[in-house]
Amino acid sequence: MPSSHPADEFRFQDAQEDEKQKKRAPWGVMALVLLTGLALIRNGSGEFDVGPPQPASAAAADHTPEASADAPAPLIFSPAERIRIKGIQVDAPVIPVGLDPEGWVDAPPPEDPNLAGWFTGAVSPGEKGTAVIVGHVDNQQGPAVFYGLGSLEKGNHVEVRRKDKKTAIFEIYGIEVFDKENFPGKRVYGNSGTPELRVITCGGGFTEQSGYDGNVVAFARLTAVR
Template sequence: MAASELDELAEEEERRKKRAPWGVIALVLLTGLALIRNGSGEFDVGPPQPASAAAADSRVPGDTPTVQPLPYALPDRVRIPTIRVDAPVMPVGLDVDGWVAAPPPEDPNLAGWFTGGVTPGEKGTAVVVGHVDNKQGPAVFYNLGALKKGTRVEVARKDGKTAVFEIYGIEVFDKKNFPGDRVYASKGAPELRVITCGGGFSKQHGYDGNVVAFARLVEVR
């Protein structure tokens, strides 16, 4: 093996060591995604919520394509054509309080990839987060709860490849009883979670839940 290849492997291993363990990430995201809805008159109805029929099925369908995991590469854009999402993706880590730092709320069309996990397309569970709304109205993932099983989510990566994921479930979970292991644990294959706020809303506490879309890699373009 050439010296340059050894250097690349060493750099990748160092990146992996710096990533937070998923047990910690689950607790962080439980509170860290408490994004605030302004509730202006035009949007008082609130964002759509997942139907019970859209709950994730832990069984892997027999016709699910076998797609080889991709190497590490930063995500560039996330696209969900069904709900007209086409947004740049910025890296987000932890803020000074130890919570996930959501993208700046001033930009409604911006998603964040959590750097404590794998990149979309790698083996493991990647996490993309975004606001449901801001003071001006709906934001990037406002309609996330309206998605159905079979919907495609495309993540364009900086290596020129596009990882295409298919949603196999979408649910809303109460923040106080958030099933971190179920949401974030690795399934042994490339998966993606797209997360925003949802559930009930109050001016005092904001949203009381998180909408989570479960998706698995089905294609690489």
């Protein structure tokens, strides 16, 4: 797998133009992982009789919603510790993930199916900007933490407990699957100026040669803090 892809990097950097001065900004590398298809879930097997659910067309995000008048103020930085998504029975610890020795975004260890990763190159969940949490769709033993991600609907909630003991609650406003060869970096990672969250796993079709050919992405915005 090549370590660079100028066209994809340019497309992503254009989406993040207003974030150039942020100290946590190895975004180009993360975009390349998703855009060129080095699967977040390298060991996803895709070998089960029933594959993971895929988002319905009606769940697509129409646009990035504007913050409502009663939206909570953005939080300060604090690492993510746990993610809960009641709609798909997810209650999993979150570990920080960065870059592996080859310069790609690392994924949580595939041996533990109930584990998610918060990408430390992005903001923390609840901060102004777009936070990113990734997880496996499956492994050799069966479904993993985000197997059911594609079945979520608009209005479902994602709760992320942070190290400061605050829980950031996000409401999903879109859930889509994107072909990794045409991954819309600007849509997924663009900063709307408000606290947002993306939850990402593998999805789409599967072949033994290439693995999953897409990524399922849940788009969500901060609606409450407790």
